[in-house]
Amino acid sequence: NAGVTQTPKFRILKIGQSMTLQCTQDMNHNYMYWYRQDPGMGLKLIYYSVGAGITDKGEVPNGYNVSRSTTEDFPLRLELAAPSQTSVYFCASSYSLPQGAQDTQYFGPGTRLTVL
Amino acid sequence: GNSVTQMEGPVTLSEEAFLTINCTYTATGYPSLFWYVQYPGEGLQLLLKATKADDKGSNKGFEATYRKETTSFHLEKGSVQVSDSAVYFCALTSGNTPLVFGKGTRLSVIA
Numbered sequence: 541n542a543g544v545t546q547t548p549k550f551r552i553l554k555i556g557q558s559m560t561l562q563c564t565q566d567m568n569h570n571y572m573y574w575y576r577q578d579p580g581m582g583l584k585l586i587y588y589s590v591g592a593g594i595t596d597k598g599e600v601p602n603g604y605n606v607s608r609s610t611t612e613d614f615p616l617r618l619e620l621a622a623p624s625q626t627s628v629y630f631c632a633s634s635y636s637l638p639q640g641a642q643d644t645q646y647f648g649p650g651t652r653l654t655v656l
Numbered sequence: 657g658n659s660v661t662q663m664e665g666p667v668t669l670s671e672e673a674f675l676t677i678n679c680t681y682t683a684t685g686y687p688s689l690f691w692y693v694q695y696p697g698e699g700l701q702l703l704l705k706a707t708k709a710d711d712k713g714s715n716k717g718f719e720a721t722y723r724k725e726t727t728s729f730h731l732e733k734g735s736v737q738v739s740d741s742a743v744y745f746c747a748l749t750s751g752n753t754p755l756v757f758g759k760g761t762r763l764s765v766i767a
Contacts, residue, residue: 544699573754573755581759581760582745582757582758582759582760583700583745583757585754585755588754590752598754630699630700632700636752644690644702644705645700645702645755646702647699647700647701648699649698649699650698650699
């Protein structure tokens with residue numbers, strides 16, 4: 541199993557450009573998440589999904605959009621990139637236990653984005 | 657709401673020293689508690705977890721015990737190595753809520 545894969549690994553954008561960060565998991569997990577990690581800081585949840593066709597906002601959703609058309613894929617779209625979006629972005633996935641609680645989250649290797 | 661507070665770093669230790677990283681939490685219901693580790697340039701990976709009170713999670717010489725009475729989940733290791741240098745995150749989830757992370761504690765171990 542590849543686990544959680546993210547592309548690209550690195551990207552530099554100009555202010556106002558758009559891009560999509562790709563995330564794919566092959567563990568058949570129903571939960572998927574996007575986080576950002578600013579230098580020296582913890583993780584902040586951007587969006588998450590509890591299954592195909594269902595998404596919800598996290599702590600810092602402004603400036604981002606997501607979709608979940610399949611179980612495997614959860615792309616994150618940045619529209620009109622701004623310097624404040626310079627960060628490392630992590631995708632994660634997890635399985636839900638029968639009683640509704642979440643099991644361990646598995647993280648991808650991250651995408652380092654710089655907006656100039 | 658749910659929250660996690662962990663001790664601020666950085667923490668610098670000599671090899672073979674004893675490690676404690678404190679973590680306390682606030683949560684509704686019966687949370688599951690986790691410690692994740694992030695090595696330089698990598699994503700987070702699960703170090704250990706505990707899903708109910710008095711459970712002890714352990715892995716790679718690290719341990720943490722789920723203490724409901726003190727709402728704590730402190731991470732300990734008896735003898736750290738240089739290879740343990742990383743950032744450690746305490747986290748919790750309760751019901752179907754997403755994981756809530758602490759701010760992370762950077763550990764540096766010197767030979």
